[in-house]
Amino acid sequence: MKTAIKVAIQGIKASFHEEAAFKFFGKDIQTVECNSFKQTCDRLENQEADFVVMAIENSIAGSLLPNYTLIREYNFAVVGEVYLPIQLHLMALPGVKFKDVKYATSHPIAIRQCVDFLDDFPQIQVIEGNDTAACAKRIKDEQLTDTVAIANSLAAELYGLNIIERRIESNKKNYTRFLILKSDKNDEMKDINKASICFQVGNHVGALSKVLNIFAEQEVNLTKIQSMPVLGKRSEYYFYVDMEWNNMEAYDKAIRQALKFTVNFNIMGEYKKNDKV
Structure with missing residues (x-):
């Protein structure tokens, strides 16, 4: 008999995180309830869960900035995404x-x-x-x-x-995007056409523009860019970028070129785009 995969979520059964987990994995999973996003990461790190489902942005409330830091600090791999319409x-x-x-x-x-x-x-x-x-x-x-x-x-x-x-949310087109996290990268994934990366650039005129232009020249579409200050470092920022492409070779070339103009460059995950709400 196949053991159900364990998915750590922030919250309890019937929360939006569990609903997102069901949408991505199907209902035949074992939900690991956690009190905080940090606790979901601890469960994954301690092998008490196989995956984490973590909210990363909402179309009304915006990005959940601390979650970017958690993913980077725990060095988990983003292996998927799921969009959930939020009906309250x-x-x-x-x-x-x-x-x-x-x-x-x-x-x-x-x-x-x-x-x-x-x-x-x-x-x-x-x-x-x-x-x-x-x-x-x-x-x-x-x-x-x-x-x-x-x-x-x-x-x-x-x-x-x-x-x-019913449906008391202010915006009826309200959705939340969740990321699927794993402790290591999934090498056998097919149809990869989206990535989440993180990097820093030098504090001088045009530093970020140069990196972004590299992706534009290779026709890699940047779907999101988010900056966050580096703790304790004035005028230094981490840039978190989501990107999509049709040509894997062009993406690989853009990444190789971008490495020359960035520091602390990290591919947080490469996965299949899954943006149906």
């Missing part, structure tokens, strides 16, 4: 009416994504939690009749809650 619902114990609600609870990013809805009900006090699904579970465990959670339909199903208001 208001849920409560069966029988609870909206007029009885005094508190709404969810993860801070989920709350930010529902700010237009929440602004219409100033009488409801918003309480931040560390995970959308955990907020739903708490309502069930503590039988809270005056509290609603903002979470996905998976959480409502798992914890026996009624959805009293």
Whole structure:
């Protein structure tokens, strides 16, 4: 009998991270619940998980900057990506009416994504939690009749809650991109056409432009560029870049040329583009 692969997620069962894991791997997996993104990395490093599914950006809330640092510091390989449409619902114990609600609870990013809805009900006090699904579970465990959670339909199903208001997110085209991490690079991957890289450049005029032009000349499309300060070093930055290509040879050539003009160059992962929402 085949052992189910273990996938570490930030949060608990029925969280968006588990939903993303299901979308990428299918439902026949063993979810390893973790309290923080750092803990997911520790689980992978200690071989208590085979993969980590980690949110890296949201179309409304932006990039999760600390996660870039985690991936770089643990030196994990990015072996895939998955985009998940974020649909947020208001849920409560069966029988609870909206007029009885005094508190709404969810993860801070989920709350930010529902700010237009929440602004219409100033009488409801918003309480931040560390995970959308955990907020739903708490309502069930503590039988809270005056509290609603903002979470996905998976959480409502798992914890026996009624959805009293559907799709309360401000932007209906809201999505989160998750990266799939492994402790080592996957050499047998096929159809590679996307990469995530990280590097530094010298602090002088045109240093970054020179590197970016190399990729442009080889028709490698840069889909994202993110800068982060180097801890304790003034005016020094790490640049995190996602790129796509149609011609593997052109990509290889661009990488070889870029190495001459960068320091601390790191290919964090090469994988198959998977941007269907």
